[in-house]
Amino acid sequence: MSEAALPVVGSRPRLSADQVAMRAGLWLAVAFLALFLVLPLGTLLMRAFETPQGGFAGVANFRDYASTPALLAAAWNSLWTAALTAVVVVPLAFLYAYGLTRSCMPAKAAFRAVMMLPLLAPSLLPALALIYLFGNQGMLRGVLLGHSIYGPIGIVVAQVFYCFPSAALILAVALSTADARLYEAASALKASRVRIFRTVTLPGARYGLVSALVVVFTLVMTDFGIPKVIGGQFPVLATDVYKQVVGLQNFNMGAVVGIVLLAPAVLAYLLDRWATRQRAATLSGRAVPLRPLPRRQRDVPLLVLCLVIAAVLVGIVGVAAWGSLIRFWPYNLSLTLDNYDFARFDASGWDTVWLSVRMATLVAVIGTVIVFIIAYVLERGAQDGVLPKLARFAASVPLAVPGLVLGLAYVLFFNHPANPLGFLYGAVAILVLNSLVHFYTVGHLTAVTAIRQLDPEFEAVSASMRVPVWVTFGRVIVPICLPAILEIAVYLFVSAMTTVSAVIFLYGPDTKPAAIAVVHMDEAGQASAAAAMAVVILGITTAAKVGQLAVGAVVARLTQAWRR
Amino acid sequence: MRRLALIAIALAGVLPAAAQAQQRTRLTVYTALENEQLQPFKQAAEAALRDVEIAWVRDSTGVITARLIAERANPRADVVWGLSVFSLLQMEGLDMLEPYTPAGADALRPSMRSDRSPMTWTGMDAFVSAICFNTVVAQQRNLPRPSTWDDLLNPAFRGQIVMPNPNSSGTGFLTMAGWIGRRGEAGAWDFMTRLHDNIQQYTHSGSAPCNNAARGEFGVGISLDMRAVTLRNQGAPIEIIVPTDGVGFDLEATAIMRGTRNLDAAKRLADFAVSRAAMTVYGRFYALLALPGVDPSVQGYPAEFSQRLVDADFRAIALQRDRLLRDWSARFDGKSAPRN
Numbered sequence A: 001m002s003e004a005a006l007p008v009v010g011s012r013p014r015l016s017a018d019q020v021a022m023r024a025g026l027w028l029a030v031a032f033l034a035l036f037l038v039l040p041l042g043t044l045l046m047r048a049f050e051t052p053q054g055g056f057a058g059v060a061n062f063r064d065y066a067s068t069p070a071l072l073a074a075a076w077n078s079l080w081t082a083a084l085t086a087v088v089v090v091p092l093a094f095l096y097a098y099g100l101t102r103s104c105m106p107a108k109a110a111f112r113a114v115m116m117l118p119l120l121a122p123s124l125l126p127a128l129a130l131i132y133l134f135g136n137q138g139m140l141r142g143v144l145l146g147h148s149i150y151g152p153i154g155i156v157v158a159q160v161f162y163c164f165p166s167a168a169l170i171l172a173v174a175l176s177t178a179d180a181r182l183y184e185a186a187s188a189l190k191a192s193r194v195r196i197f198r199t200v201t202l203p204g205a206r207y208g209l210v211s212a213l214v215v216v217f218t219l220v221m222t223d224f225g226i227p228k229v230i231g232g233q234f235p236v237l238a239t240d241v242y243k244q245v246v247g248l249q250n251f252n253m254g255a256v257v258g259i260v261l262l263a264p265a266v267l268a269y270l271l272d273r274w275a276t277r278q279r280a281a282t283l284s285g286r287a288v289p290l291r292p293l294p295r296r297q298r299d300v301p302l303l304v305l306c307l308v309i310a311a312v313l314v315g316i317v318g319v320a321a322w323g324s325l326i327r328f329w330p331y332n333l334s335l336t337l338d339n340y341d342f343a344r345f346d347a348s349g350w351d352t353v354w355l356s357v358r359m360a361t362l363v364a365v366i367g368t369v370i371v372f373i374i375a376y377v378l379e380r381g382a383q384d385g386v387l388p389k390l391a392r393f394a395a396s397v398p399l400a401v402p403g404l405v406l407g408l409a410y411v412l413f414f415n416h417p418a419n420p421l422g423f424l425y426g427a428v429a430i431l432v433l434n435s436l437v438h439f440y441t442v443g444h445l446t447a448v449t450a451i452r453q454l455d456p457e458f459e460a461v462s463a464s465m466r467v468p469v470w471v472t473f474g475r476v477i478v479p480i481c482l483p484a485i486l487e488i489a490v491y492l493f494v495s496a497m498t499t500v501s502a503v504i505f506l507y508g509p510d511t512k513p514a515a516i517a518v519v520h521m522d523e524a525g526q527a528s529a530a531a532a533m534a535v536v537i538l539g540i541t542t543a544a545k546v547g548q549l550a551v552g553a554v555v556a557r558l559t560q561a562w563r564r
Numbered sequence B: 001m002r003r004l005a006l007i008a009i010a011l012a013g014v015l016p017a018a019a020q021a022q023q024r025t026r027l028t029v030y031t032a033l034e035n036e037q038l039q040p041f042k043q044a045a046e047a048a049l050r051d052v053e054i055a056w057v058r059d060s061t062g063v064i065t066a067r068l069i070a071e072r073a074n075p076r077a078d079v080v081w082g083l084s085v086f087s088l089l090q091m092e093g094l095d096m097l098e099p100y101t102p103a104g105a106d107a108l109r110p111s112m113r114s115d116r117s118p119m120t121w122t123g124m125d126a127f128v129s130a131i132c133f134n135t136v137v138a139q140q141r142n143l144p145r146p147s148t149w150d151d152l153l154n155p156a157f158r159g160q161i162v163m164p165n166p167n168s169s170g171t172g173f174l175t176m177a178g179w180i181g182r183r184g185e186a187g188a189w190d191f192m193t194r195l196h197d198n199i200q201q202y203t204h205s206g207s208a209p210c211n212n213a214a215r216g217e218f219g220v221g222i223s224l225d226m227r228a229v230t231l232r233n234q235g236a237p238i239e240i241i242v243p244t245d246g247v248g249f250d251l252e253a254t255a256i257m258r259g260t261r262n263l264d265a266a267k268r269l270a271d272f273a274v275s276r277a278a279m280t281v282y283g284r285f286y287a288l289l290a291l292p293g294v295d296p297s298v299q300g301y302p303a304e305f306s307q308r309l310v311d312a313d314f315r316a317i318a319l320q321r322d323r324l325l326r327d328w329s330a331r332f333d334g335k336s337a338p339r340n
Helices: A017-049 A060-066 A071-102 A108-115 A124-134 A152-176 A180-188 A193-204 A206-222 A225-230 A237-247 A251-261 A263-278 A296-323 A351-380 A386-396 A403-414 A420-424 A428-438 A440-452 A457-464 A469-498 A514-523 A527-559 B002-023 B035-048 B061-070 B085-093 B135-141 B170-196 B208-214 B227-233 B263-273 B276-282 B314-319 B321-333
Strands: A326-328 A332-335 B025-031 B052-058 B079-084 B122-134 B161-164 B199-203 B220-224 B238-241 B249-257
Touching: A017 A060, A017 A251, A017 A351, A017 A386, A017 A403, A017 A428, A017 A469, A060 A251, A071 A108, A071 A152, A071 A206, A071 A237, A071 A296, A108 A152, A108 A296, A108 A527, A124 A152, A124 A225, A124 A296, A124 A514, A124 A527, A152 A193, A152 A206, A152 A225, A152 A296, A152 A440, A152 A469, A180 A193, A193 A206, A206 A237, A206 A263, A206 A440, A225 A237, A237 A251, A237 A403, A237 B061, A251 A263, A251 A403, A251 B061, A263 A386, A296 A527, A326 A527, A351 A386, A351 A428, A351 A440, A351 A469, A351 A514, A351 A527, A386 A440, A403 A420, A403 A428, A403 B061, A420 A428, A428 A440, A428 A469, A440 A469, A457 A469, A469 A514, A469 A527, A514 A527, B025 B061, B025 B263, B035 B052, B035 B079, B035 B263, B035 B276, B052 B061, B052 B263, B061 B079, B061 B085, B061 B170, B079 B085, B079 B263, B085 B170, B085 B249, B085 B314, B122 B135, B122 B170, B122 B208, B122 B227, B122 B263, B122 B276, B161 B170, B161 B208, B170 B199, B170 B220, B170 B249, B170 B314, B170 B321, B199 B208, B208 B220, B208 B227, B208 B238, B220 B227, B227 B238, B249 B263, B263 B276, B314 B321
Parallel strands: B025 B052, B025 B079, B161 B199, B161 B220
Antiparallel strands: A326 A332, B079 B249, B122 B220, B122 B238, B122 B249
């Protein structure tokens, strides 16, 4: 049906102004993705085929890597921990998102804020909390029945915690728009609730479900931070990148592992195309927005489930926050505020915090504009030809690129003496661009999910009334998608506040971000101070999230009235 | 006209300030020194070289080394001050270091300076691999206090020891190099194979074993000697043991990056880095200094400390690094199922 609904394409002999605009948008999208993703990454990944001296190595490096003793075990471990995490997280996140969007439970705004908690703090915070809770001196270590938290148990628990917001975010967007007429029709046909859920709700959220599964799986495959801290010596593929790049400074082998880890991105792309072919716009121009009615049998269990999940999330973060107030775990638990006097531990003191805020704000502002426009152009512009396909694939790649690989790629590309963009290097600009690209995919998927739920008829009608596409975009698309746009902005802000792995290669003497300072303090053995700075970051990101909810409420009143 | 006059006045106001700022050369210095050492080192250098400003970029040894090598086409660092000599030798092999013999470098201990002429690097101080021993955990679990590496083979330590994975951490490699230096390669493999039975975890970070031993997660962490100071100050019941049967050591060293845009100032910082004044500052944190005759003020080291250091040929070990690490992986990385 989407082909029929896009009558503009190919129906006129000359390019209309709309088509010119969409073409230009497409070229801008391609230029951006090429310059800041494909070329840097290509520069690094080419190294997989080079000898250390720079000669051509063919596939020798890959053969070398394939002979690594623990490789098979690592690959298997990566696969099963990623799959197990996805299988645990996605249903939980679906139910949570379902409660937020399709029930009449109270305090939805609060649940929305709490859902994001794991993303709001640097990863060290939950890692410390897990040690305080389940470590060998932990308060709840009995729960593990003698098993060690250092290993697969720790990895899966921490990853479930970490991936929950990403999955819940995608699913909440997917479930937030529905056509009430479908539900009315279904109940008029006397379909049971289970049947309606299976035939109306699930298909409507199918794209979101596929996205969530792919995102979680890929996140776990490529994240090295959690296995490094809590994984003990349980071998996974992602820590191989760390070993090769940081341990051995062997960038060629680092590139080899980077390419191996791109496999999930290819898989993600194929799944995404599959889901696209299956899709139907759930929100047609004639849609009547679904407004859930109170129903105790549904609302109470969902509320209980959401409460339990929220309590676990708050509990883990709360333990870490308490950890920032104690003198030294576990031998001196007296409380103190000294840990917040950062200048005692790191000469740059609070400056790192302000730098992070500045950087994250730039990422959010610039990033949201770029992400949303590119997503729109790729979704609603010409679908044929190689360029849109390549651009769509490129947009799904960053998720599968370990931060270390992306950071290294930026050094090699932007620091090259022949690169005219070299002036970006060493300034805040490079941190901003790198973070923006690093977190591109989830923002892109959120935008795409929101845009796909809009019937292409919006544009078709506008075109028939001779309204240019950019006016439709500004007056219709953006206002309808404002909740998703806000979501993207805050997601980018929060991610930029907490990221470590990519920017660790890129910060300069005056541009050290707070999240890096957290890692440094923990390395130096000052866990409480590290927790304190992580809590400060958490405070700022929480403020941003609460701000989003407040603005979101106002925006909803102004722009979403038609949904009622 | 009036606008021009205003611009002229503005420029006149700005220029002297700019000229003053230019008088101080800003040196970008990459380092892996501990955080708390940065400020004293910077103050000492800037007091001695009044027209030089130190701008640090500090990270762990692995990250800083990787960054330096990645930036090699267009170096951002002027000077490296306080980085493992293994890293500097690796960079020397890539022709990344500017040869320069700092004034007074000939007075350094011969084993703690480059053997090239002109020199490519100069040593500052030595740090050694050591055992972080949690006395509270030891009491709870009846662990005897180890005083040699061989003591760690005692079955009482089964599952109690954490050490850094040499493939991920320079500390891990340094420790292993010390064992090889003392026991020969075959003896070292034999020792590590037996030690492996007592190891709970090979971590990816060089600081994690000591940090985790301090938190009581494990009884024994194999790490570096200076790690424990910060932890003890916070009240960790931790004892730092420098084994008496020979420890591997590493040097903190200084080098000028080839391609620096501030060669002159860089040379003067390199001169300062081997001076008596600088050594006195190093001595506040390290027990063995590159310049003989300077008494370190750091406390808690045995008098015969320097005799415990294994004779090491850094270049020979650095050359074999790849092969040794591959062998290590083949032996110990594969069987890494969690214990207990």
